[in-house]
Amino acid sequence: MATAQETHEYPGELNDVPGWFWPLDQVLFSWFLERQERLDTRGDLLELGAYLGKSAILLGHRLRDGETLTVCDLFGAEPPDAANRAEAAKSYSSLTRQAFERNYLSFHDTLPRIIQAPSSAVVDEVAPGSCRFVHIDASHLYEHVEGDIGAAKELLGPDGIVVLDDFRSEHTPGVAVAAWEAVLNRGLRPICLSSQKLYGTWGDPEPVQEELLAALRGRDDIAVTVERAAGQRLVRTRARGKRLRPPSLPSSRHPA
Numbered sequence: 001m002a003t004a005q006e007t008h009e010y011p012g013e014l015n016d017v018p019g020w021f022w023p024l025d026q027v028l029f030s031w032f033l034e035r036q037e038r039l040d041t042r043g044d045l046l047e048l049g050a051y052l053g054k055s056a057i058l059l060g061h062r063l064r065d066g067e068t069l070t071v072c073d074l075f076g077a078e079p080p081d082a083a084n085r086a087e088a089a090k091s092y093s094s095l096t097r098q099a100f101e102r103n104y105l106s107f108h109d110t111l112p113r114i115i116q117a118p119s120s121a122v123v124d125e126v127a128p129g130s131c132r133f134v135h136i137d138a139s140h141l142y143e144h145v146e147g148d149i150g151a152a153k154e155l156l157g158p159d160g161i162v163v164l165d166d167f168r169s170e171h172t173p174g175v176a177v178a179a180w181e182a183v184l185n186r187g188l189r190p191i192c193l194s195s196q197k198l199y200g201t202w203g204d205p206e207p208v209q210e211e212l213l214a215a216l217r218g219r220d221d222i223a224v225t226v227e228r229a230a231g232q233r234l235v236r237t238r239a240r241g242k243r244l245r246p247p248s249l250p251s252s253r254h255p256a
C-alpha cells in the first residue's frame with residue numbers, strides 16, 4: 001500500500017501520485033465527466049476522501065468555469081470515533097494536507113475548496129442539489145458510508161453521478177452493505193461497476209447506460225458484461241490485460 005512518505009518528490013505524472021485510482025476508473029470518471037460537459041450539465045464536483053489527490057487531480061482537470069471542486073478529508077485531523085481512528089491509523093497515518101496540496105498544485109494553478117473535517121460535515125458546507133458528480137472514498141466503515149451516501153443524494157442535482165469506492169472488496173464489507181442497501185432501499189440506480197467502484201444515479205440510469213454501453217463496446221481494451229439482479233441492470237466493466245488506453249490526463253508542471 002502506498003504511503004504519503006513516497007511523495008517527497010513532485011509527481012511527474014498523475015500515476016506518480018500514490019493512491020487507489022486505477023486506470024479503468026480513470027477512463028470511467030473521464031467518460032462520465034466528458035458526457036456531462038457534452039450535455040452541458042452544470043454543477044459542482046465533490047470528493048469525500050482525497051488522500052494524496054490522485055482522483056481529485058483528475059476531477060480538477062474536468063472542472064469548468066464557474067464550477068467548484070470541493071474535497072473533504074481528515075488529512076490527519078482527529079477521526080470522529082474509535083473505529084475510524086483505527087482505520088486511519090492503519091492506512092493513512094502519514095497523510096498530511098500539505099502533501100495533498102503539493103501534489104494538487106503540481107497539476108493545477110489553484111487548490112480546490114478543502115474541508116478538513118469528517119465527511120459528515122459536508123451537508124452543512126455544500127448546497128443541496130448543487131453537485132453533478134460525487135466521489136465517495138472516505139471512511140470505508142458502514143456507518144460513515146451510509147451517511148456519505150445520504151449526503152450525496154442530498155447534494156446531487158437531477159441525473160447527478162455518484163461513485164462508491166471499494167463496494168466489493170474483502171476488506172471493506174461495510175461499503176458493500178451500504179452500497180447494496182442504497183440500491184435496494186434508498187433508490188440508488190447502478191449504472192456500471194468496475195472491480196473497485198460502483199457508478200450510480202438517483203436519476204434515470206437508462207440513457208447514460210445506453211451511451212456508455214455503446215462507447216465501451218467500441219473499445220477493444222475494455223470487456224463489458226450485462227446482467228440483471230433484483231430488477232437492476234448491472235453493466236460490469238473490466239480492463240482487458242494491461243493495454244488500457246488512458247483518457248486525457250492533466251499534465252504535471254514537473255515532468256520527469
Ligand SMILES: C[S@@+](CC[C@H](N)C(=O)[O-])C[C@H]1O[C@@H](n2cnc3c(N)ncnc32)[C@H](O)[C@@H]1O
Pocket residue numbers: 018019020021048049050051052053054055056072073074075076079080084088092095117118119120137138139140144
Ligand atoms: C482510500 S483514501 C482516498 C483515496 C483517493 N480518493 C485516491 O483516489 O487516491 C481514503 C481517505 O479518506 C480519509 N478519511 C477517512 N475517514 C474519513 C472521514 N470520516 N471523513 C473524511 N475523510 C476520511 C482518509 O484520511 C483518506 O485520505
